[in-house]
Amino acid sequence: MPERWRFVLISLAALIGIAVTLSLGRWQLQRAGYKQALFEAVQRQQRQPPWDNAQLAAGLAGPAVQASPAPWLHRPVQLHGHWIGAQTLYLDNRQMQGQPGFFVLTPLRLAPPHGDVVIVVQRGWVPRNFQERTALPEVHTPEGLVTVEGRMQAAPSRLYEFGGRAGADPDGQKSRIRQNVDITEWAAASGLPLRDASLLQTGEASEGLRRDWPEATAGVEKHHGYAFQWFGLAALITLLYVWFQIIRRFVRPSRSRS
Structure with missing residues (x-):
């Protein structure tokens, strides 16, 4: 395969990888925002007068x-x-x-x-x-x-x-x-x-029954963690592409010739 076409294919694959990982990271942030809004709506409802x-x-x-x-x-x-x-x-x-x-x-x-x-x-x-x-x-x-x-x-x-x-x-x-x-x-x-x-x-234990019901949480931490992983992968792909396909291909050879 000619060097030029190899560079084009690697560049295209890198762009697709960056676009996909950024999109997945953004989707995880949207999921976190949706769950946070839902949790806040539940909290507002629970604060209403009985x-x-x-x-x-x-x-x-x-x-x-x-x-x-x-x-x-x-x-x-x-x-x-x-x-x-x-x-x-x-x-x-x-x-x-x-x-x-x-x-x-x-x-x-x-x-x-x-x-x-x-x-x-x-x-x-x-x-x-x-x-x-x-x-x-x-x-x-x-x-x-x-x-x-x-x-x-x-x-x-x-x-x-x-x-x-x-x-x-x-x-x-x-x-x-x-x-x-x-x-x-x-x-x-x-x-x-x-x-x-x-x-x-709700209330204290009585009548032979316990009522230690779990408290509702937003559960956004895992989505933030997934988003960080996807954005980190996008950054890694970008760094690897810049190093191997730009710096090592164009910058360093030109310096060595000078």
Whole structure:
């Protein structure tokens, strides 16, 4: 291959490499900016005054539930209602502070005049009995009118199920242990008017439940790290090209001839 064409091909490859790595670095910065903006929006929502029963019932009514993002998402609430303890479910294989156990879910029916609104509450975490895996831990569910504080979330997060369907449990639906829960199926099976949302209960440990929920973070550090790597690679390609294809090819030979 003629020297001229070799120089052209190397130059073209270097330009493409620099353009690609710069583009990837810029994309990582854009991802970091998007996540930071999303995190700040969540933080602003969580700093809002808490909704009461009437405000939540209005926020969950009509087409607003389908909005993206929903106006109730991450909103603090302070609700009054009654636990439906007989419908409590236990989500299996959930961790808190690195320990495996259950997330306890209990429907909460809002106090009148909003009794037609029933919310799934993620009440907290309990350890499981590894000696008897189907044994349910003891959780106290108060009767009568209760006050529940927390923040609104989407439906409980899902774990991967090997060959199972949504909501399957190890006892073939005979126990209240579930790998995942589908609120629509839960509503159909229980006859409760469950809303397609959940409440993450906050506060100190009580009723046999821990509530050391992880704090949300922006998670932009890894994107900044990836961007630095891509920009560093672009700089490296540039330095290598300048040294081998310009300095060693043109500058040094001209100096040696002089």
